[in-house]
Amino acid sequence: MISVLGSGAFGTALAVAFAHSGTNVTLWARSADAARTMMDTRANPRLPGVKLPKTVSVTADFADALTDVVLLAVPMQKLRGLLETHPELTGRTLIACCKGVELGTQLGPVAVIRDVLPEATPAILTGPSFAADIARGLPTALTLAVPDENTGKSLQQRLISPNLRIYRTTDTVGAELGGALKNVIAIACGIAIGAGLGDSARAALMTRGYAEMKRMAQALGAKPDTLSGLSGFGDLTLTCSSDQSRNYSFGLSLGRGDAYDPTVTVEGAATARAALARAKAMHVDMPITQAVVAILDGGLQIRDAMEMLLARPPKEE
Numbered sequence: 001m002i003s004v005l006g007s008g009a010f011g012t013a014l015a016v017a018f019a020h021s022g023t024n025v026t027l028w029a030r031s032a033d034a035a036r037t038m039m040d041t042r043a044n045p046r047l048p049g050v051k052l053p054k055t056v057s058v059t060a061d062f063a064d065a066l067t068d069v070v071l072l073a074v075p076m077q078k079l080r081g082l083l084e085t086h087p088e089l090t091g092r093t094l095i096a097c098c099k100g101v102e103l104g105t106q107l108g109p110v111a112v113i114r115d116v117l118p119e120a121t122p123a124i125l126t127g128p129s130f131a132a133d134i135a136r137g138l139p140t141a142l143t144l145a146v147p148d149e150n151t152g153k154s155l156q157q158r159l160i161s162p163n164l165r166i167y168r169t170t171d172t173v174g175a176e177l178g179g180a181l182k183n184v185i186a187i188a189c190g191i192a193i194g195a196g197l198g199d200s201a202r203a204a205l206m207t208r209g210y211a212e213m214k215r216m217a218q219a220l221g222a223k224p225d226t227l228s229g230l231s232g233f234g235d236l237t238l239t240c241s242s243d244q245s246r247n248y249s250f251g252l253s254l255g256r257g258d259a260y261d262p263t264v265t266v267e268g269a270a271t272a273r274a275a276l277a278r279a280k281a282m283h284v285d286m287p288i289t290q291a292v293v294a295i296l297d298g299g300l301q302i303r304d305a306m307e308m309l310l311a312r313p314p315k316e317e
């Protein structure tokens, strides 16, 4: 038995995947109405066309979700609030499924768990995966980062399933950073495509964005191999090249000058600001992230941003 906190697209998709591999899953929704509707319809409007298996039970009663292993599938900026409201999560294995850097503290999900509930065992599950793909049982590979190798091995065994392959690492810093920063680069790529700057510009942004991700990761002590794995390069590739990505689509809208539904979860916007603040404090150069923040804040036009990036002093790759 495991539980998933957060009944959005990703939490529901994970619940469906684990249920299909024979695990009983409790999916916790903060709204009692939403939980009841999901139980009655066996569906979630955020995941159209996906039927909830019988072994997924949806509840708004938090006590029902207190299993030894708990997945946290809420947006990054909501994670601390969730943990602070539920101190009874202490002592459990808490697997963050969110991607981002917290505004204000500039911490990633694993560090936020440690900060709020030091007695919990923190972990992160991240990598290239759209909720709709996971829920439909399409082949997916993720990274599970757990500080203790043996705990990681047993969790990996517990979560792996035929269509959801899980790789393991102890490098939580690298795993959470890759998942967070790729969203910022995806916004940049969406902007470039939306503004008609072309596929070559996107390739340049992805590659130089990856260089920026690695610089930050190195400064924070991550292993370079982690960034070249699923949680970094893998997720960067997926998110920067698919219209299914909300971060990329948000960038597309910005580039085209279209409005974007503000209720949609776009982790990269807050993360760009948080990551840039951290980078500045550590004297790490992150020009693409800086340009994204300046565009989001309205201080920079897209053409000017591209010119600014192109006009940087020539350097070695």
Ligand SMILES: NC(=O)C1=CN([C@@H]2O[C@H](COP(=O)(O)OP(=O)(O)OC[C@H]3O[C@@H](n4cnc5c(N)ncnc54)[C@H](OP(=O)(O)O)[C@@H]3O)[C@@H](O)[C@H]2O)C=CC1
Residues within 6 Å of the ligand: 006, 007, 008, 009, 010, 011, 030, 031, 034, 046, 073, 074, 075, 076, 078, 081, 082, 097, 098, 099, 100, 129, 130, 131, 132, 264, 265, 267
């Ligand atoms: N969707 C995807 O393909 C993937 C998403 N992720 C990551 O998963 C995380 C969640 O994304 P996703 O599920 O897609 O987002 P959604 O917008 O689909 O869902 C977010 C969920 O979080 C709940 N929530 C929001 N605030 C709180 C709170 N304060 N307390 C409790 N629950 C809260 C929402 O509740 P309510 O329904 O009541 O609003 C909703 O159920 C993000 O960090 C994202 O990057 C990772 C990989 C793939």
Ligand SMILES: O=C(CO)COP(=O)(O)O
Residues within 6 Å of the ligand: 099, 127, 128, 129, 130, 183, 186, 235, 238, 239, 244, 245, 246, 247, 248, 265, 266, 267
């Ligand atoms: O993280 C994701 C894919 O791995 C989902 O990306 P979006 O949040 O941009 O939709």
